[in-house]
Amino acid sequence: MAGALCASTIGYACADGLPKSEPGNAEQQALTFLKSLPREWSGTSKRDCRTYEDKNIDKIAGSFAVAAAGFLRAFGEVHGQVTITSAYRTEEEQACVCEGEKGPCAGRPRIVKGNKGRRIVKRSTSRHQHGIALDVRAGTGSDEEFACMHEFAQSNPQFGVWFPLGKHDRPHMEPTPTMRRTVKLALLGAPHAHVTPCATLKMMLTDIPLD
Numbered sequence: 001m002a003g004a005l006c007a008s009t010i011g012y013a014c015a016d017g018l019p020k021s022e023p024g025n026a027e028q029q030a031l032t033f034l035k036s037l038p039r040e041w042s043g044t045s046k047r048d049c050r051t052y053e054d055k056n057i058d059k060i061a062g063s064f065a066v067a068a069a070g071f072l073r074a075f076g077e078v079h080g081q082v083t084i085t086s087a088y089r090t091e092e093e094q095a096c097v098c099e100g101e102k103g104p105c106a107g108r109p110r111i112v113k114g115n116k117g118r119r120i121v122k123r124s125t126s127r128h129q130h131g132i133a134l135d136v137r138a139g140t141g142s143d144e145e146f147a148c149m150h151e152f153a154q155s156n157p158q159f160g161v162w163f164p165l166g167k168h169d170r171p172h173m174e175p176t177p178t179m180r181r182t183v184k185l186a187l188l189g190a191p192h193a194h195v196t197p198c199a200t201l202k203m204m205l206t207d208i209p210l211d
Contacts, residue, residue: 027062030069034060034084037072042085042135042171046100051086051093051128059088061131064175068134071159071173074195075152079138082149085171086135089128097128127174135171144200146170151198 039052050056060068072082089097094107101108106126113119127133138145150163150170160179165172 026066030062030065031057031060033069033073034065034087037076038081038083040083040085042137044101045097047096049086049089049093049096051089051097052084056087056089056093057084059131060134061175063179064132064134067160067175067179068173071153071156071161072136074156074159075138075149078195078197079145079148079152081139083137084134085137086128088131089126091129094126094129132175134173136173137171148198148200151200152196155196155198 034057035054041048041050041052076082086097091107098105098108106124107129128135136149138149150166153159153162153173157176157178160176161173162176163170163173
């Protein structure tokens with residue numbers, strides 16, 4: 001049982017008394033796991049900006065990488081495959097992603113009125129540019145599968161991630177405001193022994209956890 005528990009966590013202490021992983025080691029294991037997941041272009045922008053490559057995964061903030069890896073592994077074991085479609089983005093990559101995107105997109109220039117009616121061009125900054133956001137797709141990306149992933153995050157706050165934009169940007173995952181404390185507790189030796197499956201899509205449940 002202890003061995004299985006160790007295998008299902010990323011850099012966390014094991015229940016059988018094995019030494020705890022140092023934070024840096026946990027972050028490296030998390031990045032390695034994230035790189036092992038399927039990755040591809042979401043198809044929502046005008047062109048493939050390739051923001052899912054190793055270079056983008058490597059620039060995810062360490063504590064968020066640990067939280068995201070723990071969440072995605074647990075979700076995958078219970079509900080099936082997860083695909084990463086975007087990670088860290090440079091300013092140029094963010095501008096690329098905004099090409100063809102429908103609706104608001106951080107980084108897209110917008111004109112606002114300043115003092116005395118002067119028009120000023122402004123660009124907002126995406127959390128992807130700070131390494132604290134991932135775009136992830138559950139299964140084939142159906143409405144039901146995304147709803148299940150969002151529910152899984154809400155029902156399992158111990159992982160420290162959430163989908164703050166909801167239906168407006170379903171793949172967009174960020175750390176919760178309490179994520180740093182959650183990750184710290186995990187590194188101190190509190191493995192996630194229990195998760196709550198989503199009830200939205202029960203047919204997604206798998207009988208055998210994925211490796």
